[in-house]
Amino acid sequence: MPLDRRHFLIQSGSAAAVVALFGQGCASPSTPTAMGSGEVLGFTGVPASLRDGIVVPPEYEWQLLYPWGTPTGVANRMPSFAPDASNSADDQAAQAGMHHDGMHFFALDASGERGLLVMNHEYTDEQLLHTDGVKEWTAGKVRKSLHAMGVSVIEIRRTDKGWQQVLPSPFARRVHGSTPMRIAGPAAGTPLMRTTANPAGDAVFGTFANCAMGVTPWGTYLTCEENFHGYFGGPKDAARNATAAQRRYGTVAGSQWVEYWRFDERFDVSRHPNEPHRFGWVVEIDPFDPTATPVKRTALGRKRQESATCTVAKDGRLVVYMGDDSRFEYIYKFISRDKVRPGTDAAARAANRHLLDEGTLYAARYDAGGRGQWLELTHGCNGLDAANGFADQAEVLIHARLAGDHVGATKMDRPEWIAIHPQSGEVYVTLTNNSQRGDAGKPPPDAANPRANNLFGGILRWREDAGDAAATGFAWDHFALAGDPAQPGSGARYPSASADAFGAPDGLHFDRGGLLWIQTDMSGQVIGKPPYTALGNNQMLCADPASGRIKRFLTGPNGCEITGCVVTPDRRTLFVNIQHPGEARDDGDTKPNSAWPDGTTPGSARPRSATLAIRRRDGGIVGT
Ligand code: FEO
Numbered sequence: 161m162p163l164d165r166r167h168f169l170i171q172s173g174s175a176a177a178v179v180a181l182f183g184q185g186c187a188s189p190s191t192p193t194a195m196g197s198g199e200v201l202g203f204t205g206v207p208a209s210l211r212d213g214i215v216v217p218p219e220y221e222w223q224l225l226y227p228w229g230t231p232t233g234v235a236n237r238m239p240s241f242a243p244d245a246s247n248s249a250d251d252q253a254a255q256a257g258m259h260h261d262g263m264h265f266f267a268l269d270a271s272g273e274r275g276l277l278v279m280n281h282e283y284t285d286e287q288l289l290h291t292d293g294v295k296e297w298t299a300g301k302v303r304k305s306l307h308a309m310g311v312s313v314i315e316i317r318r319t320d321k322g323w324q325q326v327l328p329s330p331f332a333r334r335v336h337g338s339t340p341m342r343i344a345g346p347a348a349g350t351p352l353m354r355t356t357a358n359p360a361g362d363a364v365f366g367t368f369a370n371c372a373m374g375v376t377p378w379g380t381y382l383t384c385e386e387n388f389h390g391y392f393g394g395p396k397d398a399a400r401n402a403t404a405a406q407r408r409y410g411t412v413a414g415s416q417w418v419e420y421w422r423f424d425e426r427f428d429v430s431r432h433p434n435e436p437h438r439f440g441w442v443v444e445i446d447p448f449d450p451t452a453t454p455v456k457r458t459a460l461g462r463k464r465q466e467s468a469t470c471t472v473a474k475d476g477r478l479v480v481y482m483g484d485d486s487r488f489e490y491i492y493k494f495i496s497r498d499k500v501r502p503g504t505d506a507a508a509r510a511a512n513r514h515l516l517d518e519g520t521l522y523a524a525r526y527d528a529g530g531r532g533q534w535l536e537l538t539h540g541c542n543g544l545d546a547a548n549g550f551a552d553q554a555e556v557l558i559h560a561r562l563a564g565d566h567v568g569a570t571k572m573d574r575p576e577w578i579a580i581h582p583q584s585g586e587v588y589v590t591l592t593n594n595s596q597r598g599d600a601g602k603p604p605p606d607a608a609n610p611r612a613n614n615l616f617g618g619i620l621r622w623r624e625d626a627g628d629a630a631a632t633g634f635a636w637d638h639f640a641l642a643g644d645p646a647q648p649g650s651g652a653r654y655p656s657a658s659a660d661a662f663g664a665p666d667g668l669h670f671d672r673g674g675l676l677w678i679q680t681d682m683s684g685q686v687i688g689k690p691p692y693t694a695l696g697n698n699q700m701l702c703a704d705p706a707s708g709r710i711k712r713f714l715t716g717p718n719g720c721e722i723t724g725c726v727v728t729p730d731r732r733t734l735f736v737n738i739q740h741p742g743e744a745r746d747d748g749d750t751k752p753n754s755a756w757p758d759g760t761t762p763g764s765a766r767p768r769s770a771t772l773a774i775r776r777r778d779g780g781i782v783g784t
Pocket residue numbers: 282371372386466485576666
């Protein structure tokens with residue numbers, strides 16, 4: 161039985177036992193095909209558009225769910241959204257966070273019409289979050305900001321009025337920047353993880369900067385801490401003491417995005433240099449048990465963490481693919497020491513509880529000629545030893561970027577999401593862009609990152625040797641080099657003539673039928689301007705890897721990014737997040753350029769990130 165068709169029974173806190181059926185769990189190369197009905201990509205493609213709204217094919221409809229500020233019922237609190245942003249920090253901890261990102265649907269019954277929607281809240285727009293913005297920071301604003309990031313767990317159900325949030329729900333939960341969590345794996349408790357507040361180095365408050373995600377075969381959610389560095393800082397004059405590792409990770413005093421450090425001293429790197437070591441991890445959350453403590457899994461390495469996409473090797477070990485989204489950073493793979501105990505029942509969950517704590521981390525090298533190698537990041541191997549600055553495995557993991565340098569991994573054009581084809585096991589990664597490729601003092605183009613000044617990004621893929629995710633060698637090629645083919649010199653190269661153009665691919669999701677959903681994140685500063693004009697606003701496309709066709713499916717409101725994507729197990733609903741509508745603001749004008757979804761003209765309402773539930777009007781399989 162494929163992973164996503166296994167029933168399981170669990171006890172969830174005080175909630176009654178529930179029978180759950182998973183949706184898009186870990187893809188496995190052995191997962192049987194289930195193409196469903198209808199012509200692949202049979203929908204009416206939509207044009208690129210600068211329209212300030214949601215556009216989907218005419219045979220589809222969308223519905224709004226869970227915008228920022230929606231009450232969750234957490235702690236029996238239902239604070240309604242205050243349109244003037246006057247909600248308190250405590251209110252925000254019981255409401256939807258800002259900037260919805262990676263997301264998964266965990267079905268709660270065999271109908272597939274009841275489930276948990278679990279999503280990340282990536283970052284904050286402080287101007288929108290507080291009534292008077294942040295001309296003056298306060299301790300209360302820091303708390304509210306921390307509470308606006310993290311993860312939401314909500315229960316949803318499909319009714320004759322469409323998908324609705326179930327309130328109250330025993331599953332409802334907000335995990336945020338102040339939630340107590342555990343640190344586990346080889347780096348836990350080691351000197352670089354110890355702080356004044358936690359001398360044991362094994363516990364931390366909070367997760368934030370939660371971007372892409374993953375799902376384990378035993379039914380837990382993996383949230384990934386991406387741009388955590390921007391929340392740490394300190395007095396500018398402390399920057400001269402920054403170490404090479406701090407500079408590489410961007411946790412340098414004076415470079416902060418927000419002024420947390422002035423009100424919460426743990427964010428001051430000049431006073432607490434180890435606190436940033438406790439961020440930049442993959443965090444495991446059990447969405448079915450609201451009392452379960454989230455756990456940071458250090459065996460997977462520290463980076464500006466993108467996806468943690470799981471699959472199972474031929475011998476039953478877990479394999480997790482990860483990207484590190486900065487210019488010239490690496491792609492990683494983790495292979496567990498132990499085998500996955502199959503199933504999602506209580507016994508399997510207990511048996512797999514420590515699976516992410518022991519294993520081997522690798523970084524990828526993409527060689528010319530289409531071959532590649534996984535390079536082991538283990539202390540004592542490949543020169544990763546004290547003589548080269550790595551005292552032990554904890555240091556290799558905490559400074560995984562430096563370890564990747566040492567072994568000669570390939571510096572990529574900003575690796576974002578990773579998705580695995582459910583039948584072939586081929587692995588696809590979005591490389592979103594890299595405007596500095598080829599600049600003076602920066603790495604030149606290479607085989608895998610072939611374009612200097614790579615404005616539009618692309619999608620690269622590989623096939624592990626012998627079709628085994630645990631292999632150390634692989635074959636790779638480019639699925640697409642994105643851009644506007646009409647732009648001279650854009651170098652755009654799509655897999656077929658019938659591919660719609662896009663730029664800055666980011667979110668990536670394979671549904672069970674093998675359709676690849678691609679989401680874009682062009683910066684708000686460039687949308688609608690040359691050479692990006694013809695690409696319109698950010699968009700979502702659907703690709704059929706078998707034919708190379710790529711068809712535009714959705715375009716979003718002004719200034720937004722489209723990110724977070726999951727197709728339900730019955731393939732009849734597609735959940736998508738609209739992140740930061742209105743984010744683009746012209747110089748000197750702080751007014752957001754969209755009021756979506758509450759207003760139709762910019763300035764008429766605070767724009768809010770939100771989830772869309774998208775279905776075919778005839779209830780058919782999405783993407784066909
Ligand atoms: Fe949060 Fe790299 O996108």
